[in-house]
Amino acid sequence: MAASHHPNYKKIYLTLVILLAISVAGPFIGIKWVTIITAFGIAFVKANMVIQNFMHLKWERRIAKYVLAASGALLLLFYYGVAPDVQAHRGQHWVNDDALAATARGIPAPHGSEGGEAAHDEPSGGGSDGSPAAPAAAAAAAAESTAAPNAFNARAAFAANCSPCHGTGGRGDGVVAAALNPRPANFADPAFWRSRTDAVLIRTIQGGGAAVGKSASMPAWSSLLSEAQAADMVAYLKTLSH
């Protein structure tokens, strides 16, 4: 029978509390990689301390460790063997339109878009560079369009749907841009306009990046924009280039 081992539990407990305090303080420094280390790095350290000292795995027979490790290994094998096929948004020969659309829908819009989600997002949207400016842009655009109230308003549509990735100024620096690879297109870049015709851009807007062999992170907007409206959008994008 395993002999009883009892380390200094009070010391371990205090260490755990201090580590908890560090993991809470981490995000206040405001550096992303520091937060990742203080959040997840410390979680692993804490979990290991609890497992070794409180669960006594440190003094347990090897077979128990093998049982747990085998379980974890099988989980990783089966999970990550399958997950990329069902959870990624696109593969070599397919694109998950619904997932991409959900991503686009969930991004804060100045006006309520799908059901209650946009309303939920608004209180949290502040602070990021894209969202506070978006309502202002939409309001300005609304004032402009009083002459033809039903006319398609490319500027408002851009602020609502495109700015989260492409940025309010169209420079490819939206809130979400950092998470995307490749980065969203920068419409202020002359090179961008040299390499594309209007027809290609209309096709990109309507069919998404995948339709023209570009990144599938660019969703298809054909359900929202007609071809004429996509053409209006291209005209608006050109105003962003200078």
Added chain:
Amino acid sequence: MSHRPMATDRSATGIPTGRLAVWWVLASEIVIFGGLLASYLMHRLGHPEWANATAVTNTWIGAFNTLVLLSSSFTAVLGHQAAEKGDGRQAARYLYMTMGGAATFILVKTYEWGHEIAAGYTITSNGFWSFYYTAAGLHALHVIAGAIIMGIVARDAARGRNLHRVELIGIYWHFVDVVWIFLFPLLYIAK
């Protein structure tokens, strides 16, 4: 002092039968929670817009509950130590404290969820909230189940019976603590 003999050692493993069974339970729990958390992580990376939802969760409430669970793990392991010394009454007292931690955890969770649901964030709001309520809910069920079993073990321990079970429920409890240690940064800190 009637310190009853621990369950007979398995000749093949050298681990008392009851404890070996707990390790097997935890092996299956690893797959349940591991799959859920891995799934959350994959979705979180694929959905940058979830950052809007995670910004709503209250880090302080999450941190307080982490402290509660760490403290309850501390009292659970002190109960184990007392049981090994043959002091069933003391072991039971520590287990009751651990149950107090479980009750605190659930009360705080009730308050937290009540506010979030009242604000309109429900399990069907979007993918993030579905994961939030599923993962934290499954964890909360484990807290409740653990506290009930702990009550039975503590009642026995107070009478000096089945003292080896104090360690067994403790191992399970520490696992529930470990799951929360990972849920906390995933749901509250990684904004």
